[in-house]
Amino acid sequence: MSIWRWADMIDPIPETSRITLGEGDTPLVRSKSIGPAAGLKNLFFKLETGNASGSYKDRFAYAAISDMVARGKTKCIATSSGNTGAALAAYCAAAGIECHIAIVEGAPLGKLKQMMAYGANIARIKNFGTDAAATELVFKKLEQLGQRPDSAMQVSGFVYSPVGMSGVQTVAFELAEQAPQLIDHVFCPAGGGGLCVAMARGFAQLVDKGQLEKSAAVECVQPEGNDTISGPLRNGAAKAQEVVCTTKVSGLQVASVVDGHLAVEGCRASGGTGHLVSDEYVWAVQRRLAREEGIFSEPAGAVALSGALQAAKRGEVAADAMIVCMVTGSGFKDVAAVDRMNADVECPLVEADAVDAW
Numbered sequence: 001m002s003i004w005r006w007a008d009m010i011d012p013i014p015e016t017s018r019i020t021l022g023e024g025d026t027p028l029v030r031s032k033s034i035g036p037a038a039g040l041k042n043l044f045f046k047l048e049t050g051n052a053s054g055s056y057k058d059r060f061a062y063a064a065i066s067d068m069v070a071r072g073k074t075k076c077i078a079t080s081s082g083n084t085g086a087a088l089a090a091y092c093a094a095a096g097i098e099c100h101i102a103i104v105e106g107a108p109l110g111k112l113k114q115m116m117a118y119g120a121n122i123a124r125i126k127n128f129g130t131d132a133a134a135t136e137l138v139f140k141k142l143e144q145l146g147q148r149p150d151s152a153m154q155v156s157g158f159v160y161s162p163v164g165m166s167g168v169q170t171v172a173f174e175l176a177e178q179a180p181q182l183i184d185h186v187f188c189p190a191g192g193g194g195l196c197v198a199m200a201r202g203f204a205q206l207v208d209k210g211q212l213e214k215s216a217a218v219e220c221v222q223p224e225g226n227d228t229i230s231g232p233l234r235n236g237a238a239k240a241q242e243v244v245c246t247t248k249v250s251g252l253q254v255a256s257v258v259d260g261h262l263a264v265e266g267c268r269a270s271g272g273t274g275h276l277v278s279d280e281y282v283w284a285v286q287r288r289l290a291r292e293e294g295i296f297s298e299p300a301g302a303v304a305l306s307g308a309l310q311a312a313k314r315g316e317v318a319a320d321a322m323i324v325c326m327v328t329g330s331g332f333k334d335v336a337a338v339d340r341m342n343a344d345v346e347c348p349l350v351e352a353d354a355v356d357a358w
Contacts, residue, residue, distance in 0.1 A: 002020060002024075003020065003023055003024030003025065003059070003062065003167075003170055004018055004020065006169075006170045006173050009169070009170075009173065009205060010063060010163075010166040010167055010169060010170065011063065011067070011162065011163040011166040013063065013066045013067055013070055013163075014070050017066050017067075017069040017070035018066045019062060019065050019066045019069060019091055019094055019095050020062060021052035021053075021058065021062070021090060021091065021094060022052055023051045023052055023058040023059060023061075023062050024051070024058075024059065024170055024174065025174065026046060026047050026048050026049075026050040026051060026174070027046075027047045027050060028044050028045070028046050028047075028174075028175065028178040028179065028324070029044065029045050029047060030042075030043070030044050031043040031044065031045065031293060032293065033292040033293055034288055034289070034292055034293060034305070034309070035323075038309055038312045038313075039312060039319050040308075040312055040317070040319060040321070040323060041319055041320050042181070042320060042321065042322045042323060043308065043323050043325070044179070044322075044323065044324045044325070045293070045295060045305070045324070045325050045327050046171065046174075046175060046324055046325070046326050046327060047295065047327050048171070048301075048326065048327060048328050048329065049295075049296070049297065049301070049327060049328075049329060049330040049331075051087075052087075052090060053083075053086045053087045053089075053090045053114070054083075054086070054114075054329060054330035054332060054333060055083035055086070055087065055328055055329035055330065055333070056083075056168065056171065056195065056326070056328045056329070057083040057084045057086070057087035057088075057156060057329075058087045058090070058091075059167045059168045059170055059171060060084065060087060060156045060161070060164045060165060060167055060168050060194075061084075061087035061088050061090065061091040061154075061164065061167075062091060062167055063163055063164045063165075063166060063167030064088070064091075064154045064161055064163060064164025064167070065088065065091035065092060065094075065095050065097060065154075065164075066095075067152075067163040067164065068095070068097060068152050068154075069095050069097075071152070073097070073150060073151060073152045074097055074098060074150050074151075075097065075098045075099075075100070075148070075150050075151040075152075076088055076092050076097050076098065076099045076100065076151070076152060076154055077100055077142050077145045077146045077151050077152065077153045077154070078099065078100065078101045078102070078142075078153065078154045078155065079101065079102045079103075079104075079128075079138060079139065079142055079155050080101050080102075080103055080104070080107070080111075080115075080156075081103070081104040081106075081107055081129055081191065081250060081251050081252075081253055081254070082103075082104075082107045082108060082111035082112075082250055082251050082329075082333060082334075083111065083251055083300075083328070083329050083333065084154075084155070084156040085101040085103060085107075085111065085115045085120065085122065086111055086114045086115050086118070086333070088101065088120070088154055089101065089114070089115045089118035089119065089120035090118050092118070092119075092120070093118045093119055098121075099118070099119070099120040099121065100120070100121045100122075100145075101115060101120050101121070101122045101123075102122075102123060102125050102128065102138055102142060103115075103122050103123065103124045103125065103128070104124070104125070104128045104129030104130070104253055105124050105125060105126055105127060105128055105129060105130065106129060106130070106248070106250060106253055107124065107129075107250060108250045108333060108334040108335065108336060108337070109335065109336075110332065110333050110334055110335045111250070111333050111334070112124075114333070125138055129245065129253040129254060129255065130244070130245040130246075130253060130255055131244065131245075131255060132242040132243070132244070132255040132256045135254075135255055135256045136256060139155070139160075139256075142155070143160075155258075156168075156192070156194050157192045157193075157194045157258040157259045158194060158197055158198075158259050158262055159258060159259055159262070160258075165194055165197070165198055166198075168194065168195060168198035168199075168202075169198045169199075169201055169202035169205065170202070171195075171198070171199065171202065171326075172186075172198070172199050172201075172202025172203045172205075172206065172216075173202055173205075173206065175216075175324060176203070176206055176211065176212055179322065179324070180322075181322050182212070182213060182214070182216075182322060183216035183322045183323075183324055184216060184217065184317070184318070184321040184322045184323060185216060185217045185219055185272070185308070185311075185317055185321060185322075185323045185324070186199055186203075186216045186217070186218055186219065186272075186323075186324045186325075186326065187219045187221055187275075187304035187305070187307050187308045187311075187323065187324070187325045187326065188218060188219065188220060188221065188304055188326050189221050189222070189251075189252060189300050189301070189303035189304050189307075189326065189328055190220045190221065190222050190228075190229050190230065190252065190263060191222075191226065191251060191252040191253065191254035191258075191300075192254045192256075192257075192258030192259050192260070193220070193228070193229050193240065193257075193258060193259035193260045193262065193263030194258070194259045194263075195326065195328070196218055196220045196229070196259075196263040196266060196267050196272075197259050197262045197263050197266045199216075199218045199266075200215070200218045200263075200266030200267060200269065200270045200272075201266060203215035203216055203218070203270060204266075204269075204270070215270045215271070216270065216324070217267075217270050217271035217272040217273075218266065218267045218270040218272040219267070219272040219273060219274075219275060219304075219307060219308070219311070220233055220263055220267050220272065220273070220274045220275065221274075221275045221276075221277060221303050221304050221306065221307030221308075222252065222274070222275070222276055222277075222303070223247035223249045223252055223276070223277060223278070223279055223282065223303065224247070224276045224277065224278050224279075225245060225246035225247030225248075225249075225279065226243060226245045226246075226247045226249075226252055226253060226254060226255070227241075227243055227276055228240050228241055228242065228243055228254065228255070228256075228257060228260045229260045229263045229264060229267075229274060230274030230275055230276050231274060231276060232260075232264055232274070233263070233264045233267055233268060233272075233273055233274030234273050234274040234275070234276075235274075237264065238264065239257075239260070239261045239264060240257045240260025240261050240263065240264055241257070241260070242255060242256055242257055243255055247279055248279050249279055249282055249299045249300055249303065250298070250299065250300065250334055250337075251298065251299075251300035251328075251329065252300050252303065273316075275307035275310060275311060277303060277306040277307055277310060279299075281306050281310075282299050282302050282303055282306050283299065283337075283340060283341075285302045285305050285306045285309065286298075286299050286301075286302035286331075286337065286341065287341045289301075289302055289305065289327070290331070290341065295327060296330060296331035296332070297327050297328075297329065297330070297331050298328075298329040298330060298331050298332075298333045298334045298337060299334060299337050300328055300329055301326075301327040301328045301329045301330075301331075302327075304325040304326045304327070304328070305325040305327075308323055308325050
């Protein structure tokens, strides 16, 4: 089914301008190992790795670039830590739109190569993504460029690109269709917080339409080194906070607030809270996903599960709760992280007669 079946539930885009690369309708699979080992009977993974460019950001790009087509824009001005850039580059290529992307300094090489393969013009910016002042300066300059008549700035945040981000709400619509029972918790990784906002708004739409009894609690999970949202949310603060980002989890290195205030509001209204996890724990959970579930995720895609497992240890989720963890991006996007996973193994060259030793 086409993701455009949700066209009447996102920001309106004329049918003649709609771009698609087969995004959406990604699998929801039950945990066979990790969930039962943690005492969680109904732990599921939403595999956004199945989207066209390998991450959930395709849900943003299909709506954002279709809106640009509708408005006659021919130049996309964007910023990214990786996945947004890859998604926008892919959809710009499909739409015949010029794509220029400012990249955070620590973005993985695999994601940069993917953007360039689609034909995007990219540059890494010093201190972008780790220092709030530098990040704010880049955003201001990009906003100016995006105001040119032929251009539009696309950033995967509601405060910058609400039309594109409305497309991300489709993940909540799909989950409501796919889940075998009412979902109690959805754990989402957060950098700028847009996914949390989209999830909360998507479920709220379904409740308002009478299609769901209640919203799932949207749980915001962040690395400890980028605590813009999760700490304030858990501690009862009204707003998110800027930080000096120290996490090495690519894709979640967002020192500025972006959608943070909206995420605090939306997650809290849904009944969710914030969760902080260490980088080392994320690396370990990423490895477990691959070796115990057969799910090849980038580190950011393992953050949601890290938060869920930590919540289970704390007794913050019931053993029989229906829990969904967002696996947001493919392992192919971060080669260095894969090398870390495989640090204790090797692929030896052996003689043919040695095969029977297996």
